[in-house]
Amino acid sequence: MERVDGRRFDELRPIKIEAGVLKRADGSCYIEWGKNKIYAAVYGPKKVLPRHLEKDDRAILRCRYNMAPFSVEERKRPGPDRRAVEIGKVMQGALEPAILMHYYPKSMIEISVEVVQANAGTRCAGITAVSVALADAGIPMRDLVPSCAAGKVDGQVILDLAKEEDNSGEADMPVAIIPRLNQITLLQMDGKLTEQEVEQAITLAMQGCQQVYQLQIDALRRKYAGAEYE
């Protein structure tokens, strides 16, 4: 099968990750993933506001996913819509299992993803960027959380759908994993897949995540050259 941009079925789009790109945030990351341009920032651990959300034995995690009004074809009204609210929620579910939340009782970690230019796969790129930003912020984690989608286009299961592929495709399945634990912490799917195709797609996406994982580590290495990671 020939893909629209000439990639192999198991090939990622070009990915560029840079850690520590913002001044104010405690940790930050910029990612270009194909034509996606996304920033991630981490603030915290800090005091919990409003107070009644505080947990005695661990930190709480707040995740915000937002698209700039000019990041998509039709101008988007500012502020998160229902899609963004859902993505914020699944991002939290994908990332929190990797963070040592009990290291910071009674505190809050705030995560932001801002999509400046969108082109299919923003949630995977966002999760990937956030976990680099978390590392940049010095938040202790069990592991980084790489993320990547698989899908089905023209009857074939392929990795990391571009916008055109997503529009015409039969299924899309974003996945995130904690590599050291071999656990899937993000899994969504829409489209139609047989049981076999589901297994095939998850397996392929998990392999993609492993590639993304290396890129995350490289980015942190570049930023903290000389420091040991892994």
Place this chain on the structure above:
Amino acid sequence: MERVDGRRFDELRPIKIEAGVLKRADGSCYIEWGKNKIYAAVYGPKKVLPRHLEKDDRAILRCRYNMAPFSVEERKRPGPDRRAVEIGKVMQGALEPAILMHYYPKSMIEISVEVVQANAGTRCAGITAVSVALADAGIPMRDLVPSCAAGKVDGQVILDLAKEEDNSGEADMPVAIIPRLNQITLLQMDGKLTEQEVEQAITLAMQGCQQVYQLQIDALRRKYAGAEYE
């Protein structure tokens, strides 16, 4: 006069009341009143949130009246509109005098009415259902609060207007009473009535309330068979 559904001028629509229909609520009631289908729920007494609303010497009562989007002819946007806010307020005024609020200082009783199918008279049916739900929740009361409307159609004062009668009628007057105290705790009216007709309509509505009162007691008897009520 022949009424649209063949009722006598002083006859209620068929009413079916069932207490204790919801699992989570502390007290609940389902009422079918003509074509109205309404649920009432009571939570509490419980902690007051936000705290600054707390009263040292008694409970506070919060009333919510809401219609499901599909309960009326034209789809209603979710959430209470101005009409619903007003009904919530008069419901509170109708019910609170019957509740022994000073038994529960620094606490809150929350009441919900959800209209699933609407057909004229939802506020009367709602109040009727709520006071059964309050009894089901074991909240101590001076009495139940039955409610019923009277109105004027084709020049005649009649009881419990159906939707078609309300649309073509000259006046509608919802009433609620505390039977033991013979006090009117809900009274609204729109339309045109002479002084004499006002008196006639209130009297008729109060008689209707007495009938509803028996149905409330029956419903509680059915639920708490063997237990003594009254």
Place this chain on the structure above:
Amino acid sequence: MERVDGRRFDELRPIKIEAGVLKRADGSCYIEWGKNKIYAAVYGPKKVLPRHLEKDDRAILRCRYNMAPFSVEERKRPGPDRRAVEIGKVMQGALEPAILMHYYPKSMIEISVEVVQANAGTRCAGITAVSVALADAGIPMRDLVPSCAAGKVDGQVILDLAKEEDNSGEADMPVAIIPRLNQITLLQMDGKLTEQEVEQAITLAMQGCQQVYQLQIDALRRKYAGAEYE
């Protein structure tokens, strides 16, 4: 140059100021400035709500500017819009330097301006009225804050633009001053002015402010006849 309403270039529209016109407010003022009709009210010093805004060493000031829905040509939706939010902010910046905020630690002063009829220059009239209302409320101040605009119409710098002049004019510049300190505490401008014209317009506006200052003092004298002011 002949102005639309026959005024000289440095002449104000007729201004009528009355202090102490509202019963509930701690201080109040009604101003008619040309065709503008505006009320100002002051509440406080009072407890700060929400508490986390409290300052240990001084009061906080909250300013609200609002137009009645019927105050302008096209009906305005109730509640402050973005223009009103900005005016509230610059009003605060104009007034706060004149108030002895550190006299009232941990407290709050609330200021309201309600425009009932609008006709160019509402923010200047509002600031003028508020500082009379502050005096009426007995809030200690370094000085009153008179306010007045200058602008450019048909190539000439003139004082206090009427609605028709503002619509056709080349520039408008609202100014407020603290006369005793000779400080400019409000300064906005839109339009096009040369450096020389800017200086000319500010100077003219400051002279207008001095005239307004006398009217403020007169209004307070009328209200507190016999009492000493200045």
Place this chain on the structure above:
Amino acid sequence: MHYEENMRVLNMSEILPLIRKEYLISLAKEGKREDERALDEYRPLDIRVNVVDKAEGSALVSLGGTMVFAGIKVDVGEPYPDTPEDGVMITGAELIPMAAPDFEAGPPGEEAVEVARVVDRGIRESKALDTKALCVRENELVRLVFVDLHVMDYDGNLIDACGVAAMSALATCQMPVLDENDKPTEERLPLPVHDLAVPCTFVKLGDSLLLDPSLDEEKALDSRITVATDQEHHVCAMQKSNIGGFSLEEVMHAVRVSTARGEEIRGLMKEAMK
């Protein structure tokens, strides 16, 4: 009476100490009020119309220390689907922070909503405004009449002050005539107003009904009732509000007083509109 004692505990005001309430009740028992009015007497009522140039109709009403602007703006738009031949009246009330230390900025609370809806109902049900005459083209285009109530100073009894202000502003409203393209022209025509509905509000303090409650009386109230009447002395709207209850006799007393006082207020309105 057993009931009364219970009610007293129940409704004890959180703001005014019980002792203050007892005092007002004992006064009322003797037919007296703090400001020396009779129980069925209004505070001074001042009505001024056409007070805002930018509004098509306007009124400024002072009732004791309560002060309210009503402003009317007339626009065009689509009718409601269930009344395709009727113009639309939309009534809103804003209890702005200027009017009282405890009024908050923001969307109308339940108090403001109730005021607007009771005022609206009185006028609507009296058929004072002939909505049929406000139809431009059936099912397509009708006049929209916006009635905005702007409460500047709150010293008790908002509903009556707002009701009189709204009715006076409507009755003196001059709406722009439309041209053939449905655009407003300079020409003006009065709104089709054929009645003057007037709401009268009472509070119950102990066993007494007090007309036109002052702020203090409102704070101490057990219960409140409003009766709106029209020119022909029909009752066109009623609203029992707040906690507490009324006997049938008390309601009928309120109806009778409202009919009489409503007529007097209509007199004042007509005077002001001259």
Place this chain on the structure above:
Amino acid sequence: MHYEENMRVLNMSEILPLIRKEYLISLAKEGKREDERALDEYRPLDIRVNVVDKAEGSALVSLGGTMVFAGIKVDVGEPYPDTPEDGVMITGAELIPMAAPDFEAGPPGEEAVEVARVVDRGIRESKALDTKALCVRENELVRLVFVDLHVMDYDGNLIDACGVAAMSALATCQMPVLDENDKPTEERLPLPVHDLAVPCTFVKLGDSLLLDPSLDEEKALDSRITVATDQEHHVCAMQKSNIGGFSLEEVMHAVRVSTARGEEIRGLMKEAMK
């Protein structure tokens, strides 16, 4: 397993004491549940359709103590610019304060948004609703299908109860036929529904997957997964939710059980729709 221990600390429920969770986990390890169900067994599921006259389609679903109304209203409007030939389905869920002591009034929170979106996705991706057949005039006018989920009683597993309610209401919906002026007539036609998508939700407690979690099981959960399947046993939507993770094997187990149970639920739906 090192991972497991960490996860336990991480996800310790704030509501239910750790001890309660440990108990449920130990039960599940033996394949047991508090209410004596098997791990892959549903609670009693009751489906009633056409329960609301005012809705074009409706269903009342009880799943254990969870109770949900779904109501369908069909209107007309413009298509989305990127799908000019497709009718539009809009799914909303309200977790009203009636349903649980901790549900707040106000706009839908993230929980309600997720429920609505997962239910919507299952139905949409199964192509159960033929949106092409809901086009009136390309680029101009299409049917809008509003699916409103009104949760009355919340006793765990909202997604499955809502999914079954929405699908049943759609499948029995009778929409009004339009006349030549695009106005609804009295004539009725079924919605073009060609499939019955069914979501199945599992929670992970320790190492066990439990189908159709009760409220207590939800409170103790480590992680949740939903798999929606269609008539032809295709997977049409998946959603991993909450904190925690799954192994590939666990996901595939959930897929297999969902396919089997989905078929049984479709049977109940068809029975109810007769």
Place this chain on the structure above:
Amino acid sequence: MHYEENMRVLNMSEILPLIRKEYLISLAKEGKREDERALDEYRPLDIRVNVVDKAEGSALVSLGGTMVFAGIKVDVGEPYPDTPEDGVMITGAELIPMAAPDFEAGPPGEEAVEVARVVDRGIRESKALDTKALCVRENELVRLVFVDLHVMDYDGNLIDACGVAAMSALATCQMPVLDENDKPTEERLPLPVHDLAVPCTFVKLGDSLLLDPSLDEEKALDSRITVATDQEHHVCAMQKSNIGGFSLEEVMHAVRVSTARGEEIRGLMKEAMK
């Protein structure tokens, strides 16, 4: 000076201890700043245009540690009734939580509103954008130009960073040409931009005016003033902001510096747009 002492108490920053403010003031008195700039010197200003494919115009501006995206989307719609022959420019600013630890999610606060309105005013009043040329059909259809400012990193002086970003994005914006049905085509045309307005912002610290305040200088400020100038060195917008005041001389100093620095910034903008 008596005034100065009072002001110092009045405006004492709540965030930065008084001692820090005193230090910055004493530095400024000697014409110095913490980052070694002159009082009338900008931090490094980096402008990049066409950074977002999906936007018709875009710019990424870094001013010291402050970073702002401006994105332009061009649509069509109705003109405002009072300007039937003019296209419409709508400027919005979002201070998203990413940009600073104390920026909250939600609708724009008064800070964001002021930034957007001051930036908008500078561009609008300079007549940089020829709105007449954006009219499609008088009274009916005009181009809508949405300018969205997305603040990613906040390190002081938002207005100038946003003003430069908005102006640069507008000046390089390529809007789609409309076909005969008013639908956008693939063809592109530059926006009719005829000037480059530039805002220059100063804070007053003690008796000194500091151009382009850093975050710390902003926190310590007594007062702030912005002067926007155009190509012909006209002043086209001014805004005094925050607490505190200026003498006439100080204002005129700000005007003179703004005129000179504005010209330099225009040079950088032109360089970036090549």
